[in-house]
Amino acid sequence: MRSMSSDTDITIHRPDELSTSHHKAWHEAMDASPDYANPFLAPEFTAGVDRHRGGVRVAVLHQRGEPVGFLPYERNAVGVGRAVGLGLSDCQALVHRPGVTWDTRALLRACRLSVFEFDHLVEGQQPFAPYMTGSFASPVIDLKVGSDDYPQWLRGAYPGLAKTTLKKERRLARDLGEMRFVFDERDPAALRTLMRWKSAQYRRTGRMDRFARPWIVDLVEDLFEVREEHFTGVLSVVYAGDRPVAAHFGPRSRTVFAPWFTAYDPELRYYSPGLIMHLRMAEAAGRDGIRVMDMGRGDKEWKDWLKTRELRVCEGFATRPHPVSAAHRLWRRPVRGLRNTVNAHPALREPADRLLKTVGTLRTSSRTQPGRPDGHRSDSDSDRAGPLAS
Template sequence: MAETLQVEIMKAEAMDPAAVDLWRRWTLTNPALASPYFRWEFTEIAARVCPGAAVAVFRRGERIVGFFPHQRRGGAVQPLGAPMNDYHGVIAAEDEMLSLEAVAGVLNPRRLNVPSWVGPAQAGQARGTVQVAMSEPGYEAWYAERRSTYGKYFKDKERARRSLEAELGPIRVEAGLRDPVLVDRLIALKAAQYRRSGLHDIFACGWTRDLLHALMLARHEDFGASMAVMHAGDSLVALEFSLHAGRHYHFWFPAYEPRLARCSPGILLSMDTMRLAAADGFRVFDFGFEGEGYKKYFVNARQTVREAVVIRPGLGRSLGEAAVAALGGAGGRGQALRNSLRRRWSTIEACEASSLGQLRGAAFALRSAVSKAAAKRNGPTRVAHV
């Protein structure tokens, strides 16, 4: 009979070396934990800057069977680094992965919110993430196959490259950069993008900025963060912040100059980054959640994760559920809408460690939803240019 699962909550800095060695061994030997987000280095760095950071250490008897890095927001538990953590779950041996339901049962939070759970789970819904998996010949073989399959699309990108060069000058791409000035430039572009789209600015809370800078400054042999940039002539036209570990390269935060969207600088930068990184030995390039149209032309692999909110039985409606209900009333009905609104609330809750900050974020989201609903009802507005 299996021993009862028990948990101890501790700070990451309190982890003893033997436990850290076990963590590292599991991430190297369990294929499900190949993403950089599972590495001990990510947790150790994120725990220094994320409010409410902790590690759940699961045991059966005296034996450690898993770790779950997380953060608390009141009675809610989220993966450590949320909303910026693209993969999460229990770090464990391949044959002893703990289920989402088991974790929720032993942690017993008011609410456990996981946007991209890796491992056994029944709650919530399945979502897909997409990757480029390159064979050993590397980038050139991958590009030849993609161009053969989607000739029109990639010919269009080649024309876009020529157009960008004709307009601004020769294209120059650099990867593996660790310049904090570039990080700030990227954050400014992303903040402007969030404002245009009416989404919550995940960098306004401060600690999320600190996380990118801390990851950028870290120096580890087999884990790191870096930036790739594209210049056309004297103009910086696109940037991307990525995480990498082992042979896995995770595209994380892309940004480009909106005025050049017709030339697809962000897509061109991703292509050139893969070419340069493949030459350094990377073979899996993760593009995160499927959905954006361009990804289907690139990716040839897929991973299924679980998005779920596990609520303690018997609890009344939380602030988050109330916020989702209010936003839904402003914008319409339907499961797809409710899922979208829950994701929006989860982002607000994760970024804002205080109740006041969460209320402000929800109020902004409500105003945006009302404005979008009104615009949809009234149709496009004509603007007179004078």
């Protein structure tokens, strides 16, 4: 499908219709600006979502016959669009060459969208600015190539955390066996263990169990196999002896690592295995050439401990005049507003967390059979506590 917007030619494609030259231009646009280096902005992530969820399209912006910008999106039957992977992706954007701009309403017409919803849009996408309803901190860690000696790196990077973390690691090694960290684990069984732990954590804490959705399980298993320059699925595991203690799966590009799913063996929660995992990942990622660890939007105590600075991401609804866009905003905006209000105020967030955990306890008690490993529960298990309990 082809449309015109001022001097910009817009064509619409399914992800599997994009040519090698399209992929090359998309990767070049990612490389041209650090704003677009996040692996969630890579065509490989878009293609994965389309393979397992479907309904994904890519608007390709051309100037003078050259592809200069790429907007991946999902579209439903009535023309409501959303950023690809909304609810899973921690970074969204129209990825483009420097200096490229566009008319947002013309873009929506070309995409046959009445509304385009986003919640982690890269700040600086000025054509979307009139449609942004909120801006939020996205903490990052600026990584440096560290020493081959992990304790030395930890004392230099996080002196306030080093003493207690190293003490817990020594205790874990004494109790279970020698500590071992694998940054890029290729064993699919370890990935299945991570998803089982994470699913149990979602249920304990009353959150939506993402891994109860087969398409998300299939997507994660698919992305685990992707090994490309701009997108590689990385599974990291902390072992004590031969026993996995904590695990994480997330994508990396050449320079940016995006933490995504972290979980741990709930029997070992008192060792703070999630925090150990994130510190080990940061050290290893820096040695592997990664420069930024983008922890994603969210007010969590552990992110404040580890961050070196913050990016900004935006949420909102780009619209053009249409009855569907008006109805969608009336339905979605109050829900978002309530969620953001609760998350922004500890006096509201803490009771909400307690309520969710109570619901999670009842749900787990009713569903968990005796002897199953995911029957363990801890009052410290909450998304608010971050990797200390994730």
